[in-house]
Amino acid sequence: MAAREPRFNQEVLVDTTPMPDHIPKVQELGATSAPLFSAAYFIGERCKAYNDDFMKCKDEGNGRGELDCLKEGRKVTRCAASVIKDINTHCLSQFKAHWECLENNNHYLFECRRPEMDLNKCVFDKLGLKKEIPGSPEGQVPVHLRPKQKYAIYPGPQY
Amino acid sequence: MPQDMPPVGGYAQVQYKRNIPTRGFQPWVYMAGMHLIMIWGTYKYMQGTREQRELAREKMWARMYLTPLLQAEEDRDQVRRHFANQAREVELLGSEQKIYNSDRFVPATITYTPPMTAASKAWYQFW
Numbered sequence: 001m002a003a004r005e006p007r008f009n010q011e012v013l014v015d016t017t018p019m020p021d022h023i024p025k026v027q028e029l030g031a032t033s034a035p036l037f038s039a040a041y042f043i044g045e046r047c048k049a050y051n052d053d054f055m056k057c058k059d060e061g062n063g064r065g066e067l068d069c070l071k072e073g074r075k076v077t078r079c080a081a082s083v084i085k086d087i088n089t090h091c092l093s094q095f096k097a098h099w100e101c102l103e104n105n106n107h108y109l110f111e112c113r114r115p116e117m118d119l120n121k122c123v124f125d126k127l128g129l130k131k132e133i134p135g136s137p138e139g140q141v142p143v144h145l146r147p148k149q150k151y152a153i154y155p156g157p158q159y
Numbered sequence: 160m161p162q163d164m165p166p167v168g169g170y171a172q173v174q175y176k177r178n179i180p181t182r183g184f185q186p187w188v189y190m191a192g193m194h195l196i197m198i199w200g201t202y203k204y205m206q207g208t209r210e211q212r213e214l215a216r217e218k219m220w221a222r223m224y225l226t227p228l229l230q231a232e233e234d235r236d237q238v239r240r241h242f243a244n245q246a247r248e249v250e251l252l253g254s255e256q257k258i259y260n261s262d263r264f265v266p267a268t269i270t271y272t273p274p275m276t277a278a279s280k281a282w283y284q285f286w
Contacts, residue, residue: 011207015271017243019235026230036225044224051227058230063263066234067241071257073231109221110214143213150210 047079090126
């Protein structure tokens with residue numbers, strides 16, 4: 001259940017019973033796909049330890065991961081929320097420009113290199129998080145740093 | 160009557176060879192040109208494929224970084240419904256019914272629907 005309130009009528013049957021009190025509450029992230037996609041690499045960079053911990057717990061949960069890994073899951077959500085909050089505090093305009101660009105371009109990252117460069121620069125300066133694509137071939141410019149994007153509508157340099 | 164004989168000096172030469180000028184390049188030039196064009200196209204295609212591969216890698220890593228987050232949210236929701244179902248069971252049946260011979264987490268496949276209100280009952284009867 002995201003930040004949106006669960007509805008309960010004859011067409012949308014969502015159980016609205018809240019979580020029992022013995023499980024600590026956590027504020028859900030509530031971000032939609034485009035902001036999450038835009039901030040994914042920064043979330044991945046800062047929250048790698050929590051993410052890996054959660055996935056490992058689920059993997060070793062032997063079918064009970066949903067119940068046993070709630071604590072790890074809360075850490076993952078809090079960490080991601082902290083990243084979004086920091087980006088919103090320091091780089092709101094660049095962030096907004098980038099995810100709105102994604103929203104308007106079918107979530108194609110290669111159409112939004114110019115706002116992405118601004119966002120990456122701002123986030124690196126203010127938060128120290130850097131976008132790096134693991135496993136990209138060595139000796140080549142990573143695809144998000146290439147000025148020319150072969151598949152973008154505009155054929156020339158993007159920035 | 161004497162038989163017809165060839166004219167004196169023989170018949171004139173019959174023109175059977177085509178007499179048109181050769182034009183254009185030699186054939187091997189066209190062959191080589193075709194291959195050059197094909198090599199160029201293959202090169203561009205390979206460059207495009209490599210870029211596509213990198214773009215796909217970028218997208219997949221973005222999704223992999225988001226997966227734990229989305230999974231955690233979904234798990235919390237499922238667990239919340241699970242606990243609600245258990246509480247409802249205890250309330251209705253007096254005790255929790257164990258229907259699986261394992262302690263794995265199994266999300267409920269049957270949804271709890273709210274009791275019908277007078278308005279919704281009237282709506283369904285109307286239709």
